[in-house]
Amino acid sequence: MGIYDGNKLANENLYEVAxxxxxxxxxxxxVTGKVELKTEIITGEDxxxxxxxxxxxxxxxxxxxxxxxxGTPVRTVRRRSSYNLRVNYDAGxxxxxxxxxxxxxxxxxxxxxxxxCGFQGCREFNKxxxxxxxxxxxxxxxxxxxxxHLDFNAALxxxxxxxxQYNVDNRLLGFEMGTARMLGYMEDYSHSELLAxxxxxxxxxxxRRGMAGQTxxxxxERAWRAMPQFWNTFIGAGDPLTRYDVKEFLFKPKRLVRVExxxxxxxxxxxxxxxxxxxxxIRARVAARRRELxxxxxxxx
Amino acid sequence: MPDFYINEWPPFxxxxxxxxxxxxxxxxxxxxxxxxxxxxxxxxxxEAHLVYGRKEMxxxxxxxxxxxxxxxxxxxxxxxxxxxxxMIREQTDAVVFLGSWNAADDPFDIGCGRCGGIPRLCWLYxxxxxxxxxxxxxxxxxxxxxDGPLCMIRTTALGFAMGAAMWMSYRLLVDSRPFMSVGIAxxxxxxCPNSQIVVGIPVAAYSKNAYVDIRPDYHVLSQWKxxxxxxxxxxxxxxxxxxxxxxxxxxxxxxxxxxxxx
Numbered sequence: 001m002g003i004y005d006g007n008k009l010a011n012e013n014l015y016e017v018a019x020x021x022x023x024x025x026x027x028x029x030x031v032t033g034k035v036e037l038k039t040e041i042i043t044g045e046d047x048x049x050x051x052x053x054x055x056x057x058x059x060x061x062x063x064x065x066x067x068x069x070x071g072t073p074v075r076t077v078r079r080r081s082s083y084n085l086r087v088n089y090d091a092g093x094x095x096x097x098x099x100x101x102x103x104x105x106x107x108x109x110x111x112x113x114x115x116x117c118g119f120q121g122c123r124e125f126n127k128x129x130x131x132x133x134x135x136x137x138x139x140x141x142x143x144x145x146x147x148x149h150l151d152f153n154a155a156l157x158x159x160x161x162x163x164x165q166y167n168v169d170n171r172l173l174g175f176e177m178g179t180a181r182m183l184g185y186m187e188d189y190s191h192s193e194l195l196a197x198x199x200x201x202x203x204x205x206x207x208r209r210g211m212a213g214q215t216x217x218x219x220x221e222r223a224w225r226a227m228p229q230f231w232n233t234f235i236g237a238g239d240p241l242t243r244y245d246v247k248e249f250l251f252k253p254k255r256l257v258r259v260e261x262x263x264x265x266x267x268x269x270x271x272x273x274x275x276x277x278x279x280x281x282i283r284a285r286v287a288a289r290r291r292e293l294x295x296x297x298x299x300x301x
Numbered sequence: 302m303p304d305f306y307i308n309e310w311p312p313f314x315x316x317x318x319x320x321x322x323x324x325x326x327x328x329x330x331x332x333x334x335x336x337x338x339x340x341x342x343x344x345x346x347x348e349a350h351l352v353y354g355r356k357e358m359x360x361x362x363x364x365x366x367x368x369x370x371x372x373x374x375x376x377x378x379x380x381x382x383x384x385x386x387x388m389i390r391e392q393t394d395a396v397v398f399l400g401s402w403n404a405a406d407d408p409f410d411i412g413c414g415r416c417g418g419i420p421r422l423c424w425l426y427x428x429x430x431x432x433x434x435x436x437x438x439x440x441x442x443x444x445x446x447x448d449g450p451l452c453m454i455r456t457t458a459l460g461f462a463m464g465a466a467m468w469m470s471y472r473l474l475v476d477s478r479p480f481m482s483v484g485i486a487x488x489x490x491x492x493c494p495n496s497q498i499v500v501g502i503p504v505a506a507y508s509k510n511a512y513v514d515i516r517p518d519y520h521v522l523s524q525w526k527x528x529x530x531x532x533x534x535x536x537x538x539x540x541x542x543x544x545x546x547x548x549x550x551x552x553x554x555x556x557x558x559x560x561x562x563x
Binding site: 106114115117118142149154156157 | 339
């Protein structure tokens with residue numbers, strides 16, 4: 001018996017739904033049956049470092065963003081999906097975040113030799129993958145076995161569908177996953193994705209409410225920069241690339257105007273260094289929190 | 302009032318065809334689920350083909366058996382194709398094919414590095430013929446079953462579509478399973494005609510799930526083979542141990558046996 005705040009309870013229940021999403025992802029049918037998933041659920045104040053780090057990235061980008069005639073940076077650069085995370089958090093209804101990661105995709109034990117990856121067979125694929133691991137510094141992001149990739153994404157789809165079955169708005173957030181990785185989440189996995197659940201409301205992740213407040217000037221700036229790109233390449237967020245020559249595009253992204261890529265300006269270097277400093281600070285905080293949680297768990301057991 | 306009598310036995314009888322009709326409805330909804338699944342950047346990337354009918358299933362199974370000889374380096378390959386061909390021929394009511402029609406020639410261009418392992422590099426462009434900054438598929442001469450490499454962002458959308466179709470089938474309580482073998486064979490037969498990679502999802506509704514508990518040598522120990530063996534030996538049973546004309550003779554019962562029964 002009692003009187004409860006239904007809204008509060010509903011949002012608290014997102015954690016339970018997150019567990020059901022993970023169950024769905026683990027149960028999802030696979031073509032290969034060889035993809036192993038690792039998952040983590042982040043709730044409440046533990047989502048804050050990710051939001052803060054994302055904001056730092058966006059601020060840093062805004063410093064280098066295209067300027068309007070009056071000198072104001074185009075705000076669309078920082079008003080993206082992650083803006084929702086902040087709005088939700090400040091409203092006392094933070095989204096629950098689920099991380100999915102796997103290392104199964106960068107090697108193939110299937111021996112199907114189908115060629116979908118671009119190699120003659122799985123042996124060549126594995127050899128090349130090993131070469132990439134040895135020669136490319138940082139986290140290995142490819143090559144990827146296509147059939148396993150289908151399985152990984154089908155599992156993510158099942159997690160999304162599970163949330164949907166419980167009427168929970170959700171969205172896979174790629175850029176936010178990238179930021180979370182900078183903080184140490186899923187950094188040991190070649191492929192990872194972040195699924196944000198809730199809060200309990202309609203169309204949380206659609207209609208881009210975070211973009212509200214944009215001036216017509218800003219909108220038109222973005223539109224005019226993006227429109228000539230529509231038949232060429234990914235339009236990006238206010239800073240679209242152009243692909244006039246494939247090799248050049250691959251190695252040196254070019255902007256809308258055909259110019260030589262300038263060396264990084266002192267401002268760019270400064271912005272990058274400031275960002276790295278901020279990320280390191282937040283990362284240390286996340287690590288300390290992890291140690292704290294581990295110690296608490298240990299003392300309880 | 303019309304009525305539908307539904308029974309999975311005997312196969313291909315009107316009552317079995319009524320059951321298959323129901324499965325086709327489920328398969329159509331699976332296609333819808335696949336087409337409304339999330340796709341990266343809201344970009345359409347998936348096409349679907351729904352195939353059913355005894356002749357079509359037979360053609361598909363034959364193509365799979367042809368492909369069973371394609372990969373001698375893999376000792377499991379032949380069995381995968383043989384067993385799955387048997388599942389298609391004997392106990393599949395419909396097949397949903399899902400394909401990605403822009404994975405090879407229209408990458409998403411975000412330089413994710415998933416295809417070649419090098420961040421900020423669309424490795425795909427290095428492996429394909431390029432004209433005017435575009436991939437020229439007319440120059441493609443694949444030597445493998447699938448014409449790779451493919452854009453991993455595009456195949457992400459195919460993965461979501463596959464998951465959505467499977468989700469729908471599980472919700473509708475029809476049995477299904479995604480197969481590489483069915484996808485490749487279907488693609489060779491021209492299903493999902495614009496796709497460079499196709500996954501096949503056979504669908505069925507039998508008392509026993511057609512796609513699990515598959516035992517070794519399934520292609521010769523399947524239900525149809527069991528029925529065939531029964532048909533072979535049953536007449537022999539009738540031939541042996543003759544009792545004469547059933548109209549005027551019974552098997553003789555000895556008085557001792559009669560006593561035992563009491």
